[in-house]
Amino acid sequence: MSENNSSSSNTILRLQDVKKYFPVKRDLLQQIMRVGEQQYVHAVDGVSFEIEQGKVFGLVGESGSGKSTTGRLGVGLLEPTEGEVVFEDVHLNNLSGEELRKMRRYMQVIFQDPMASLNPRMSLGEGVGHGLKIHRLVNSQQEFRHRVSEIFEKVGLTPGDAYFDRYPHQISGGQRQRAVIARALVMQPKLILADEPIAMADVSVKAILLDLMVQLQREFGLTYLFITHDLATAKYICDRIAIMYLGEIIEVGDIRTVYTNPKHPYTEALLAAVPVPDPRFRRPAPMPRGEIPNAINPPSGCRFHPRCPIAQDICKTEHPRLLEVPGQAGHMAACHFRTGDYIHLDPGPLINMNVAMVE
Numbered sequence: 001m002s003e004n005n006s007s008s009s010n011t012i013l014r015l016q017d018v019k020k021y022f023p024v025k026r027d028l029l030q031q032i033m034r035v036g037e038q039q040y041v042h043a044v045d046g047v048s049f050e051i052e053q054g055k056v057f058g059l060v061g062e063s064g065s066g067k068s069t070t071g072r073l074g075v076g077l078l079e080p081t082e083g084e085v086v087f088e089d090v091h092l093n094n095l096s097g098e099e100l101r102k103m104r105r106y107m108q109v110i111f112q113d114p115m116a117s118l119n120p121r122m123s124l125g126e127g128v129g130h131g132l133k134i135h136r137l138v139n140s141q142q143e144f145r146h147r148v149s150e151i152f153e154k155v156g157l158t159p160g161d162a163y164f165d166r167y168p169h170q171i172s173g174g175q176r177q178r179a180v181i182a183r184a185l186v187m188q189p190k191l192i193l194a195d196e197p198i199a200m201a202d203v204s205v206k207a208i209l210l211d212l213m214v215q216l217q218r219e220f221g222l223t224y225l226f227i228t229h230d231l232a233t234a235k236y237i238c239d240r241i242a243i244m245y246l247g248e249i250i251e252v253g254d255i256r257t258v259y260t261n262p263k264h265p266y267t268e269a270l271l272a273a274v275p276v277p278d279p280r281f282r283r284p285a286p287m288p289r290g291e292i293p294n295a296i297n298p299p300s301g302c303r304f305h306p307r308c309p310i311a312q313d314i315c316k317t318e319h320p321r322l323l324e325v326p327g328q329a330g331h332m333a334a335c336h337f338r339t340g341d342y343i344h345l346d347p348g349p350l351i352n353m354n355v356a357m358v359e
């Protein structure tokens with residue numbers, strides 16, 4: 001179920017049928033009695049995708065769908081239970097700890113909580129530039145200070161030198177997130193994993209930070225693996241997106257195609273839930289009630305079937321493969337009735353996607 005079976009030459013990252021299962025902690029009694037089968041959280045369950053150099057690839061889905069785990073697997077912060085992660089033709093699975101550590105320089109991470117990402121006891125300059133020293137990329141303290149100050153200016157912390165000696169608690173939340181972006185950039189990475197990078201910022205700063213990330217991506221020709229639960233954010237920054245549900249990719253394609261022509265009922269439901277700017281207009285919210293089921297015992301067949309408005313019996317038993325939408329190269333979905341074997345029996349668009357007037 002690969003998104004692309006043949007790698008194009010400018011693929012920077014490729015995940016091939018990657019799985020990550022976490023053992024569920026057993027309670028004390030179970031441990032003492034040695035009873036109960038060991039259970040696993042199927043956090044990521046057979047995910048494949050490729051990211052092209054210089055592009056922004058989005059992972060979108062509800063909380064718990066496996067976005068962060070997929071991201072961490074992609075940059076070698078987690079080891080897959082199964083499958084392959086290939087960064088620039090290097091199979092990360094085969095690397096020793098030391099080789100992987102060296103490789104990490106090229107794969108930087110921006111997490112959502114800047115306070116947790118910055119060491120409160122280190123000055124901003126020392127904290128942001130830490131990696132330069134670890135990887136011995138500077139020869140003197142003077143050069144170090146210069147490199148870090150330069151990056152501060154790139155992320156809008158000006159004058160850069162003035163920020164070097166400050167501490168994380170002395171600046172605003174928005175400025176801290178800029179510093180975290182600077183910490184990734186200073187390493188001159190090839191790939192940046194941005195895991196909900198603006199989720200914790202004040203509403204007033206969100207758009208500014210997003211613009212900054214777009215501008216930096218263009219200026220440095222960066223590649224982002226961009227994680228968000230928010231489709232509006234994804235639409236703004238991503239070239240391609242993959243929609244995740246319970247550890248699987250259920251739809252993937254160019255952002256415009258997925259947005260205007262979603263194929264999976266779950267994608268349709270997510271899109272319908274995106275707020276529209278004019279409050280007089282509201283889309284009907286077709287997302288069926290019910291929580292995202294747990295990832296220890298995912299539903300049989302299509303994992304979305306218990307919540308799906310068009311599910312039929314087949315959906316309870318047969319797992320739909322991620323298949324190309326007929327006539328739309330690069331756009332794939334996993335739904336029996338939209339791309340699969342039962343496409344000729346399509347029960348129809350039961351979800352009304354038209355914009356409805358609300359009094």
Ligand code: ADP
Pocket residue numbers: 022023041042043061062063064065066067068069070295
């Ligand atoms: P998302 O980022 O989409 O919210 P995550 O990748 O964080 O999803 O989590 C996917 C699933 O894996 C969730 O059910 C979560 O509870 C579980 N999970 C994530 N990390 C661990 C871990 N270290 N140990 C056990 N379960 C985990």
Ligand code: MG
Pocket residue numbers: 067068069
């Ligand atoms: Mg997450």
